[in-house]
Amino acid sequence: MQQAVQYCETSDGVRLAYSFIGEGPLIVRAPHWFSHLEQDLHSEAMSPALKNLARQNTLLRYDPRGIGLSDREPKDISFDLWVSDLETVINHTKVDKFVLLGFSQGVAQAIAYAHKHPDKVDKLVLFSGYHSGALHRADIEKEKENLDLSKALIRSGWGGDGEAHRQFFTSQFMPDANLSLHKSLNEIQRIAATPEIAARYVDSLADTNVERLLTEISVPTLVFHSKGDLRAPFAQGQEIAAKIPNARFIVLNTNNHILVEDEPSSQVFFDEFYSFIGQPKLGPSTANSSKAKSKFARIAMAAENNILIKLFIAIVTLAGLVLSLKNLF
Numbered sequence: 001m002q003q004a005v006q007y008c009e010t011s012d013g014v015r016l017a018y019s020f021i022g023e024g025p026l027i028v029r030a031p032h033w034f035s036h037l038e039q040d041l042h043s044e045a046m047s048p049a050l051k052n053l054a055r056q057n058t059l060l061r062y063d064p065r066g067i068g069l070s071d072r073e074p075k076d077i078s079f080d081l082w083v084s085d086l087e088t089v090i091n092h093t094k095v096d097k098f099v100l101l102g103f104s105q106g107v108a109q110a111i112a113y114a115h116k117h118p119d120k121v122d123k124l125v126l127f128s129g130y131h132s133g134a135l136h137r138a139d140i141e142k143e144k145e146n147l148d149l150s151k152a153l154i155r156s157g158w159g160g161d162g163e164a165h166r167q168f169f170t171s172q173f174m175p176d177a178n179l180s181l182h183k184s185l186n187e188i189q190r191i192a193a194t195p196e197i198a199a200r201y202v203d204s205l206a207d208t209n210v211e212r213l214l215t216e217i218s219v220p221t222l223v224f225h226s227k228g229d230l231r232a233p234f235a236q237g238q239e240i241a242a243k244i245p246n247a248r249f250i251v252l253n254t255n256n257h258i259l260v261e262d263e264p265s266s267q268v269f270f271d272e273f274y275s276f277i278g279q280p281k282l283g284p285s286t287a288n289s290s291k292a293k294s295k296f297a298r299i300a301m302a303a304e305n306n307i308l309i310k311l312f313i314a315i316v317t318l319a320g321l322v323l324s325l326k327n328l329f
Contacts, residue, residue, distance in 0.1 A: 022054025
């Protein structure tokens with residue numbers, strides 16, 4: 001799929017890379033931090049969803065500040081600036097009346113934009129996101145521990161050639177995917193951001209909070225959430241749908257935060273998505289064309305990934321204990 005990457009500049013001087021792909025009614029995708037405009041189109045993990053979205057629509061997407069082809073070292077990163085950047089891209093491209101799609105990190109941004117600019121958003125689609133980041137949830141101390149662990153893993157090995165540190169995150173984003181898809185997502189993480197930028201993103205994500213806006217969203221809204229999502233709490237997806245007036249909630253029977261092309265939930269997502277925006281559904285050959293992996297192979301892969309995650313955490317914890325004892329004596 002061909003695209004022409006273009007640039008616009010934010011009010012604080014950050015250059016953002018954006019592009020249009022496909023033809024038809026407009027979909028604007030709020031960005032997330034695993035992003036690279038060029039590489040995403042060739043990524044086994046990312047390209048199927050993008051191509052399905054652009055098959056009968058024009059898809060506007062951009063790399064957020066510090067990520068992909070946008071300025072790699074912005075001075076400031078915050079949720080408010082992410083929302084402002086979304087406004088900058090939309091205003092610069094002079095688009096009007098579109099479907100706004102938010103996935104993961106992009107869900108909160110899409111909510112904030114739709115709240116501020118309901119006249120521009122025809123319909124709002126939210127997938128596996130959250131209204132409140134880690135620092136605005138119930139068990140703050142536990143969340144802070146997880147946050148510190150994530151940043152330690154990022155800073156110690158995110159940008160290297162070895163995949164072990166990035167695999168910790170990949171196994172949570174796509175626990176039921178095969179090894180080839182894991183390698184693809186590992187590579188996107190590596191090229192999308194430097195370790196320092198990734199760590200700063202984790203901090204800003206944790207401080208996100210748009211819960212107070214939910215009851216004031218006035219545009220038609222469809223909310224999806226993966227039942228076994230390890231990255232975005234299922235309960236938050238339920239709360240988003242419950243608090244946005246007249247929103248519809250669809251549970252996807254998968255553990256994957258990022259959907260795999262050949263899993264049934266991918267077909268469900270695209271069927272419901274296109275029905276909601278009033279377009280013909282994609283056929284199975286497009287949204288679910290790859291050969292399905294056996295159920296037992298998926299279960300075995302998930303079990304193996306779970307063991308690896310626990311082993312990696314145990315090693316990191318043990319290393320921290322050893323350092324603590326060394327400093328003590």
